[in-house]
Amino acid sequence: MGKLSRVALLYISAVVVLAAVLVARGPFTGLSWQYVAVLGILVIVSESRATQLRQGELTWSPSSAAMLASVVLVGPVGAAIVGACTALGVRRGPHIMQRVFNTSMYALSAYLAGRAFLALGGHVGLPDENSFPGIIWPFAGAALILVAANHGLLSGVLWLTRSRDRTSSGSLGSQGVGVGLSVRLLLSDLGYAAFGLLIAALWSVVGPFAPLLVLIPLFVARWAVAQFAEQQKAYEATMGALCQAVETKDFYTRGHSDRVSRGSVMIAREIGMRGDRVEAIRYAGMLHDVGKLGVPTKVLQKTGKLTEEEYAAIQLHPMRGLDIVREIGFLDEALAGIMHHHERIDGRGYPMGLAGDEIPEFARVLAVADAFDSMTSTRSYRGARPVDEAIKELRKWSGTQFDPAFVDAFVAALKREGWQRHEPSVLAADDLATVTAQDHDDPDAPLRVIDSR
């Protein structure tokens, strides 16, 4: 948080004073301290570091459910006290000011939610069989007020503390992301808030065990989501390492798969592909050349013209690639993309000689990114071309070799995002890499084949 401006300080003090006054006013008569204690402990536990699953990001914690349960069970003042228990959460880090503000913010919004509950005709106390379904509306109102007050107060303080360094970093894009994120957060907060009612409803049957029982499945779900995220990260890292291993032998094509993958994703995003298909094309890009391992090294390294057989061996690599990745259970489209990434729009490509729309969309996208990276990378027979020149080449072959729509999309994306070119370092003396003399991906220097006819 750094140094606070006077306005921000004023805002924070106002929130703190308001919360303190509202709680101090009471009334405390008839307040069940037993309930407050149990729910307060729940809030402390859920605000503690040990129970938070992902650090750094905005995370849901069950405290809002606990506060809403206290709205029903102990009323506005009790709810505010439960909300104030966030101060006692065991976690490192937050600035003392931040902590004071958070505590007051939760207390204040819980109080407001409690008032809303009463105003909409809710009755404080244990719900019984007759409370349903009448209790649902006041409760929904309270949940709405709680979440809205929370988000409102929080964005207020964020806006005030960030406004000073706005000129340096405040771009439209990042603000848009922020708004999208908070809407999603708002919705999920509302969903989780519903569990507050379930806790309150069960309290009459199982007493203080209610929050425990209600929250166990949710905690387990969060755990599984975290496990999934971890596995996915591990998966991508492993995949990347293995793809790198495949191309490690050839000095000049190192990093090719990675860049083709990035280029394909750029095109896919540009034409508005669905999220899961973008993921699939990313993998397809990484894996598109694994079949090259099936081509003998001496063919890949040959400087002179290729014989018919050697050319056939190179043409086989997409099929070999398909053989390798066929058993991986992701989208079939990625497999089709790998198999057909050397087809041409005019039907003169390989392995099947498909033309136009017969070529799977993924393959047409991959072909553009593939050729572009080849042209902008250094080869033994020529230096790397600048991006502008490579774009010109793409345009030249657009309509015969490449799908014009994807060339346009790629050029548009390149203009906006730029391109990280491949800059080969000096070949280390102990490097085992070989140097390819011809590149099957290069559209401007087609493989030369001995004409046997």
Next chain:
Amino acid sequence: MSVRRHELRRYPWQVRDSGQLLLVVAAGVWLVVSVAQTAADGLQDPRIAISFGALIAFGEVLRLNLPGDRESAPIGFAGALAYALLIRVGTHVVHYSAQQVVTVATIGMIIGALPHLAVGRPARVSGMAARLLCVACVAYIFRPLAGNDAVDRHWGLAFSLMTSLVVLALLLETVLTALLRVDEQRARFQVALVDEMRVQLPLGAAVGASALLIAFAAEVMGLAALAVFTAPLLVTQVAFRRYAGIRATYLQTVRALAKVTEIGGYVEAGHSERVATLAVAIGRELGIHEPALLELEYAALMHDIGQLSLHDPIPGGATVLVSRQDQQRIAELGADVIQQAQVLGSVAEIVRRQNEPYRAVDARPGASGVHGGPAKPSAPPLSSRIIKAANAFDDLVGSSLDPGRAAAAVQRLRLDTASEYDPNAVEALSRVVNRWSVML
């Protein structure tokens, strides 16, 4: 013959009995008695019975596969447990027998299994039988007590009784599935039990909590509680399904990419896969736990990945036949590749040390030169020793199914157990190979 001799040294847990059959028969008998009784008495509280039956069927339709080929039906199981533990719905006190619980649960399970059968996925009867037995146990203990005045009046008593019954049911299910796995995969019971607990604990906690929630909430909300408290479990299940999905894709990808060495002509076709299968079987025989077993599988699949960095393929790829120095280099290169992923640190270590002799101190003069100095003081990890043995065996035997050739290969490895191969790994390998040749 030595092969015969080793067959006699089987451990008690390796004797194949028909545990699965026993379980299914037990559940079946219980079921027949229950259905007959229920038919004779007539269905009590039919509306409640149908609601719970529908929930169980719904849960069975949505069953999922957890990592390690485990079938699970969390919603169905929670619904059946809740039905066994129900005391009242609203103000209405329910009166049905344990037999009715078993009947309703079974009918729900069978109906839920039908869509799976329709698309050609056979029902795993043993898993269903295990779940049914657990539900039946809870029902037979709790149903007679449900009408009891003391239980009805003190919620604390009811709560602790129901909680302990749910815990009991979950434990029983874990033990039964562990037993089934011992039967199926020849794992040791203690190992299988610990593995099972590790996998089932999180989901089991969610299932148990949901069962209690449904049973208690029905008092306040009536049958709406079924829908309301199935929702969090549904969320949990979706999360688990995605987790299991990425785990499966991960393994498939490593398998596929390990095959790259075969397509490149570096190793014989099917080599990595065979070594991995053999290594996992040996690991299981030696009582390795599941997480380590997965690492062993990854390492075995990728043990030759370092060959990709070699300029020319080694003829036939038989690494047992090339010089120790080349072997060591392949291992180092492979480990470097895996290290790049940063998440498979121990796998990289296993691959790096896959060629080290079992007794490092006893290394021959030519061998120690590779490490540049005195031999490493620590013995290579067990997984490396297992891969060393499995790899050597496959290099000698290949895809051949000839038992004589396999026996000769085992014999050759056994002669080298003084320093080269871990005798335990070789003996375990011999048992695995024996078992496979018997099954052929």
